[in-house]
Amino acid sequence: QPSPALAALLAQREFSDADIVALLGLSAAADIECLRRAAFALTTREVGDRVHYRGLVEISNVCVLDCHYCGIRKGNRAVERYTLSREQVIDAALWAARAGYGSCVLQAGERRDEGFISLIEDCVHEIRQRSQSASLPQGLGITLSLGEQSAETFRRWRAAGAHRYLLRIETSNPELFARIHPPTQRIETRWQALADLRDAGFQVGTGVMIGLPGQTLVDLAADILAFADRDIDMIGMGPYLPAPGNAMPAAGALASDELLQLALKMIAVTRLVLRDVNIAATTALQALVADGRERGVTFGANVVMPSLTPREVRKNYQLYEGKPCLDEARDDCRSCLANRISSTGRQVGWNDWGDSPHSRHFA
Numbered sequence: 095q096p097s098p099a100l101a102a103l104l105a106q107r108e109f110s111d112a113d114i115v116a117l118l119g120l121s122a123a124a125d126i127e128c129l130r131r132a133a134f135a136l137t138t139r140e141v142g143d144r145v146h147y148r149g150l151v152e153i154s155n156v157c158v159l160d161c162h163y164c165g166i167r168k169g170n171r172a173v174e175r176y177t178l179s180r181e182q183v184i185d186a187a188l189w190a191a192r193a194g195y196g197s198c199v200l201q202a203g204e205r206r207d208e209g210f211i212s213l214i215e216d217c218v219h220e221i222r223q224r225s226q227s228a229s230l231p232q233g234l235g236i237t238l239s240l241g242e243q244s245a246e247t248f249r250r251w252r253a254a255g256a257h258r259y260l261l262r263i264e265t266s267n268p269e270l271f272a273r274i275h276p277p278t279q280r281i282e283t284r285w286q287a288l289a290d291l292r293d294a295g296f297q298v299g300t301g302v303m304i305g306l307p308g309q310t311l312v313d314l315a316a317d318i319l320a321f322a323d324r325d326i327d328m329i330g331m332g333p334y335l336p337a338p339g340n341a342m343p344a345a346g347a348l349a350s351d352e353l354l355q356l357a358l359k360m361i362a363v364t365r366l367v368l369r370d371v372n373i374a375a376t377t378a379l380q381a382l383v384a385d386g387r388e389r390g391v392t393f394g395a396n397v398v399m400p401s402l403t404p405r406e407v408r409k410n411y412q413l414y415e416g417k418p419c420l421d422e423a424r425d426d427c428r429s430c431l432a433n434r435i436s437s438t439g440r441q442v443g444w445n446d447w448g449d450s451p452h453s454r455h456f457a
């Protein structure tokens with residue numbers, strides 16, 4: 095049983111910065127369990143008891159940016175670069191449709207050249223057309239995660255048939271953003287891209303890295319309130335983990351169990367504040383502990399992103415050290431994850447786009 099003060103806090107509908115900092119700062123196991131239960135129950139009420147799969151295709155690790163934290167940043171000469179062919183991308187997505195996943199995510203390092211833009215346009219169009227079936231009459235739902243692009247590019251990809259886009263703000267604290275990116279990358283431009291995505295007609299997803307060096311609970315509380323302010327539909331956030339050959343240090347003060355706990359509390363509190371959005375239990379959680387994604391589900395996440403990237407290149411898309419499932423085949427991932435999901439008391443939402451009720455207004 096939570097203390098009366100904690101019970102009252104967990105039952106609120108509106109949260110101040112101080113409320114959120116208090117929830118993120120919970121440290122007693124019994125209090126964290128109360129937070130977890132409140133978030134899990136609210137998830138069931140607001141978005142249902144299904145967990146939706148988004149098959150993740152990591153199309154290319156070629157990147158024109160140099161984000162200090164990222165394993166595939168342009169300056170990391172140790173990375174062997176690859177770009178999947180059009181057929182490989184379409185094949186992976188069609189496998190997802192046949193496996194009942196309902197949606198896929200096409201992700202890559204950032205590129206803005208016409209060749210890449212039209213490759214994506216073409217793949218999206220083909221996937222939507224060729225994945226239509228009796229169980230998926232509209233074809234596979236397509237989420238893109240391809241970084242900051244022009245408003246025109248967003249419109250082209252939306253017209254081709256993608257309907258969700260993930261672009262993390264990484265941190266809403268402008269000073270921290272400036273510390274983890276080269277000066278050419280600006281937080282204002284990233285916010286503008288998120289607004290452009292909304293204008294182009296996408297469901298908009300964002301998120302942050304948790305446990306960045308110098309990041310405080312006040313920063314994380316501000317991140318959650320920023321998601322609410324901008325009426326974000328989907329959240330993908332996970333722990334910051336050091337990358338191979340990377341210039342940026344580990345979080346320092348946080349041991350991996352504390353980092354995991356903080357990431358799980360972020361999911362739960364985001365659920366309490368944003369209520370009816372989709373929240374992903376990201377792969378980075380699983381890099382910290384084998385059942386990290388399932389724990390994310392028990393703290394209020396309702397989306398998971400099993401990898402569909404061909405095994406031969408998966409090891410080259412390592413954003414951080416310890417990426418899990420490097421050698422798993424797609425079929426193994428499907429059944430392993432389905433068992434893991436049922437262990438949380440949830441079921442998989444097969445053959446369903448799994449849009450959040452938050453985006454009901456979205457046609």
Ligand code: SAM
Nearest residue numbers: 163164202203204239240241262334335413414
């Ligand atoms: N280029 C696209 C973009 O930037 O949105 C998509 C690919 S990018 C690699 C996807 C996400 O990986 C980033 O938004 C970032 O949050 C995450 N990421 C990169 N390096 C990471 C690290 N060392 N630890 C945890 N997450 C990381």
